[in-house]
Amino acid sequence: MRNYGPLDDFTLIELYPDVQVNRDNVEYYRGLAERKLLINHCADCGTWIYPHRPICPECWSWNVKAEEVSGLGSVFMWTTLMQQRSPSAPHEPVPVAAVDFAEQKGLRYLSRIVNCRPEDITHDMPVRLTWIEIGNLEWPAFEPIPGGAN
Amino acid sequence: MARNPLKDQLAVVGIGSTPYGRDLQRSHLSLGLEAAIAAIRDAGIDKNEIDGICGSGMTPLAQGGSGFLSLQGALGIDEITWGKNSWLGSCFVYAAEAVFSGLSDMCLVVQTYVRDPGMSRSAYADPFRRNLTKFGDIGGDIGGSDFAKRWVHSGEPYAGWMRRYMHDYGVNKDAFAYLAVNSRSHAAHNPAAVMQQPITLDDYHASRQIWEPMQMLDMDVPVDCAEAFVITTAERARDMTDKPVLIHAMSLGGTRVGEFYENSLPWDQNAFWVTLKGLWARSELKLEDIDLFFPYDGYTIDGVGVTEAAGYCKPGECGDFFKDNWDEARQVLRLNGKTEVMTHGGGLGMGRAGGANYFSEAVRQMRGQEGARQIAEVPEAALIAIGSFFHDPCAVVLRT
Numbered sequence: 001m002r003n004y005g006p007l008d009d010f011t012l013i014e015l016y017p018d019v020q021v022n023r024d025n026v027e028y029y030r031g032l033a034e035r036k037l038l039i040n041h042c043a044d045c046g047t048w049i050y051p052h053r054p055i056c057p058e059c060w061s062w063n064v065k066a067e068e069v070s071g072l073g074s075v076f077m078w079t080t081l082m083q084q085r086s087p088s089a090p091h092e093p094v095p096v097a098a099v100d101f102a103e104q105k106g107l108r109y110l111s112r113i114v115n116c117r118p119e120d121i122t123h124d125m126p127v128r129l130t131w132i133e134i135g136n137l138e139w140p141a142f143e144p145i146p147g148g149a150n
Numbered sequence: 151m152a153r154n155p156l157k158d159q160l161a162v163v164g165i166g167s168t169p170y171g172r173d174l175q176r177s178h179l180s181l182g183l184e185a186a187i188a189a190i191r192d193a194g195i196d197k198n199e200i201d202g203i204c205g206s207g208m209t210p211l212a213q214g215g216s217g218f219l220s221l222q223g224a225l226g227i228d229e230i231t232w233g234k235n236s237w238l239g240s241c242f243v244y245a246a247e248a249v250f251s252g253l254s255d256m257c258l259v260v261q262t263y264v265r266d267p268g269m270s271r272s273a274y275a276d277p278f279r280r281n282l283t284k285f286g287d288i289g290g291d292i293g294g295s296d297f298a299k300r301w302v303h304s305g306e307p308y309a310g311w312m313r314r315y316m317h318d319y320g321v322n323k324d325a326f327a328y329l330a331v332n333s334r335s336h337a338a339h340n341p342a343a344v345m346q347q348p349i350t351l352d353d354y355h356a357s358r359q360i361w362e363p364m365q366m367l368d369m370d371v372p373v374d375c376a377e378a379f380v381i382t383t384a385e386r387a388r389d390m391t392d393k394p395v396l397i398h399a400m401s402l403g404g405t406r407v408g409e410f411y412e413n414s415l416p417w418d419q420n421a422f423w424v425t426l427k428g429l430w431a432r433s434e435l436k437l438e439d440i441d442l443f444f445p446y447d448g449y450t451i452d453g454v455g456v457t458e459a460a461g462y463c464k465p466g467e468c469g470d471f472f473k474d475n476w477d478e479a480r481q482v483l484r485l486n487g488k489t490e491v492m493t494h495g496g497g498l499g500m501g502r503a504g505g506a507n508y509f510s511e512a513v514r515q516m517r518g519q520e521g522a523r524q525i526a527e528v529p530e531a532a533l534i535a536i537g538s539f540f541h542d543p544c545a546v547v548l549r550t
Contacts, residue, residue, distance in 0.1 A: 018294040051410045076412070079309035080362040093362075096297070096306060098412035108412040110298050118362070123317050139297060 002138050004033040015137070025052035027066035035131055037140050038066035039107070048104045071129025072102040073109070073142070080118040093118055099127060099142050115143040154399055154432035156250045161387035161394040162548070164193030164258075164380030165510045170344050170501040172265065173272070174374040178282075181376035182206060182216030182262040183224055189378035194390060195256065197225060200380070202232035202254025204245040206262045209235065216262040216376070230254070237261065238504045239425075239446070239536030239544025243400050245381050255386065259379045261506035265372035273372065299410075303541075305369075307411040308449045309361035311539070312368070315417055315451065319466025323363075325457075326450035327354040328472035328483060330367045333447060333492050335481040337499025339523055344373050344501045348481065368450040370497030377506035379513075395513045398435055398531070398547040401428030411540050418458070418465040420539035426459040429535075429545035437461050440547070441529035442515060443489050444508035446536045447496045456535040460545075462486075490525060505536030509548075516550050 004015065012030055013021050021029050031038035040049040042056035043063040055062055078097035095113040100106065113121055114132060126148030131138045166188025168174075168181050182205070190197055205218035218233040232253040236244050241259055248254040267279040274280065301307050316322065331351055337343035349367065357367040387394035403425030407413050414420065430436070437460060445456035454468045462485060463471035477484045483491040494500050494511040501507075512532040514520050530550050537543030 016295070019296050019299075020294075050413070051408070057406070077307070077310035077314040077414075079306050079313070079364065080359075081306065082359045082362055096300065096310075098301070098307070098310060098414070106413070108414075110301050110410070110412040112297060123314065134295070137295070139295075 002133065002136070003035050006030065007033050024054050028052050031066060031068070032137075032139070035138055036068050037071060037109075037129055039069050039101070039103070039109075040064045041067040048101070048107045050107055050109065069101055069103055069129075072145075073099040073127055074102075075113070075121060075123060075125045075127060076100045076108055077123070078113065078121055095121055097121070097127075097142065109140070112141040113143070114141045120144075152428070152431040154434075156246070156397065156400075157432075157434065158396045158398055158549070159384050160246050160249055160381060160397040161384045162379055162397070162509065162513050163382050163387050163390050163394060164189040164191075164195070164378070165513050166190070166192055166378040167342070167507065167510050168376045170342055170373045170375040172344060172373060173276075175278075176374060177278075178206065178216040178262040178264060178376075179220055179224060181264070181374060182221060182260045182378070185262070185376035185378035186221060186225060186258060186260050189258065189380050193256075193380040193382075195380070198228050199256045200225075200227050200258045201230050202245065202248045202257035203227070203230055203234075204241050204248070204257065204259045205233070205235040206237060206241075206260060207235045208237065216260055221258075221260055232257065236542070238538065238542040239534075239546075240402060240542040241506070242379070242381075242509060242546060243402055243544045245379070246397055246400060249381050249383060255382060257381045259381065260376065261378070261504060262376040263372075263501075263503050263506075264374045269372040301411040302409050304411060305449065306361050307414065308451050308539070309364035311414070311417070312451050313363050315454070315466070316363075318417060321466060321469050323355070324469035325454045325472055326368055327351050328469070328476060329445075329447060329450045329453045329492075330354045330498055331481055332483045333496045333498035333500075336493050337495025340495050340500055343495040343499050344371055345495065345499045350481075364449065364451075367498070370448050370502040371499070373501030373503075375501055375503050375507075377503055377510050379509055393517070393550050395516050396549050398549045399429055399433035400544060400546040401425050401432060403428055403537075403543045403545075404541070407540055409540075414539065417455075420455060421537065421541070421543045422452075422455045422459040422535065422539065425537070425543040425545045426456070426461070426535060429547065430461070433547050435531050435547050435549060437533075438486070439531050440489055440533045441527075442493065442512055442525075442532035443485060443491045444496070444505070444512065444532065444534040444536075445491070446505050447492065447498045448502070448504075448538075450498070452538075455539065460533065460535065490529075493523070493525065505534070508534045508536065509546075512548055516548065
C-alpha cells in the first residue's frame, strides 16, 4: 500500500519520470501518488471532464477541480493484447478496457482488467477500482464486482 | 448542400511511387526523394516549378524524416511559398487547399512510411529503426508508464471497436474477412505489392490474434515505401495533358472525442461519418457514379466504417452487403455490379502507405495506365476515404 502523501511538484515530477506531468494534469498524478483516482469536475455545472483539461466543455467554466471518483463502472469495450508494442518483451496477454464510470454516461477511463480471466470479460460488465503495484508505484486497475449483474 | 467552390478546379498531374519492401534499408528521406523525383518527372515539369511542399509527419522540424524542410533542401528546390507536413488522409487535402487558396500553384506531396520497430521482432532488431523511433516526434509520452494514456493515438481501440461492433449489431467477422481477402486477391495481380499470395476466408479466420479479437490479417502490412503527387490548377493541368484527373469534392472531419480514444462516440458518429457527410454535402457526383472505391484499410474495421459511412449500406450491415456483392470467381468485391474496391491491394496487400497509394492507383487507373491490371472500362470517378476514427480523416472524389 504505497501512499506517498501530498507531494510537492518537484518530487511528483521525479516520481513519474516518463510521464509528461503538466499544469493541467498535475492534480491527477498527485492523487495517484496518494492512491486516489481523481477526475476533473466542473464546480459550476457538475460535468465530469476527462482527460485533464482546464475548462468544462459544456459551460466553459474555468472552475474545474480534481475530485475523487467512486471507482465504480462498467466495461464499455476491451481488447486483449496478445503482443506488446515492443515485440522483444515477453509477457502474458493483457486485457485493456475502456471503463464507463458510474458518475456520468460516456465518462471513460482506460485501464487494465485484473482478477478476471480475459475470456470472462463481457460488454457492460460491472467493475470496481483496485490498485496494482508496478515498480515503486501503484496504478489503477479494475476488477469484476463479485455478484455484479451484467 | 455545402459550398464547394473548388469543384473541378484542381488536378493531380504527377504521380511517383517507390518499390515496396519489407526491408529496403533506406531512410524516410531517401524513399521520399525517389518518389518526389518520379512524381515531378511524371508531371513533366522543372523542379523549380514546385512552389509548395507537403512533407510527411506531424511536426515541421522533426529530424531524420521526410518533412518539407528536408525535402526542399535535398531536392534543391529554390523557393516555395507554402510548406507543411501531414499524413494519412489530410496531406492530400492540405495540398489541394494550398493550390486553391493561391499560396501554391504547383504543390508536391510526399508521403513516406517505414516498418516501425514496434511492428515486428525483425524490425525491432534493426538499430536504425529503433533510433528512428527514439528521435522521432509524435508528441509526448504515449506508451509511457501511465496505462491510462495508452490509447492516446493507439491502434488498440480499433480492436475494442471490432468486438463492440459485432456486439452492438449482432454480426460476425464476415465484413472484415471479405475486405482482407479482396485486398490480397488484387495484390496477387500487382507486381509492386509485398503480399503476392492470395488468401481464403479460412486463412483470414486462422490468422494469429494480435489484439484479440483483431487478427494479423486485419492489419495493414508494414513496409518501407513512399508515394508522391503533384497537384496544380485544372487550368494549368489542361495545358499539360488532354484528360487531367480532377479533384471534384473533398472533406475533412473531426468529432469532440479528443485525443483519448476510450472516449469514443457511438459507432455511427465517428469521424468517418462526419467526413463522408461533409463530402456528400459538397459533391455533385453521388455514390452511384463511383467506379473505384478505396475505403481505408489500416485495419479492416476502418474499411467497414468507411463503407457504411459512405452510404453503401446501413451501420452494421456491411457483412451482408459484402456477401451480396462478392465476385466468387475472382474472390473480390464488386459493389452494385460496377464498383471495384482497392484494385492495387491497398495497405492489406500492397503495403502500408497511410492510404497514399490509393491516390496513385486511382490516378493511374483513371489515366488508363495500369497495363495488365487496367480495368477494361477506364474508371471515371473514384472515392477515396482515409484516416482514423479520431483524427486526420479525409474523403475525396476524383473524376476525369
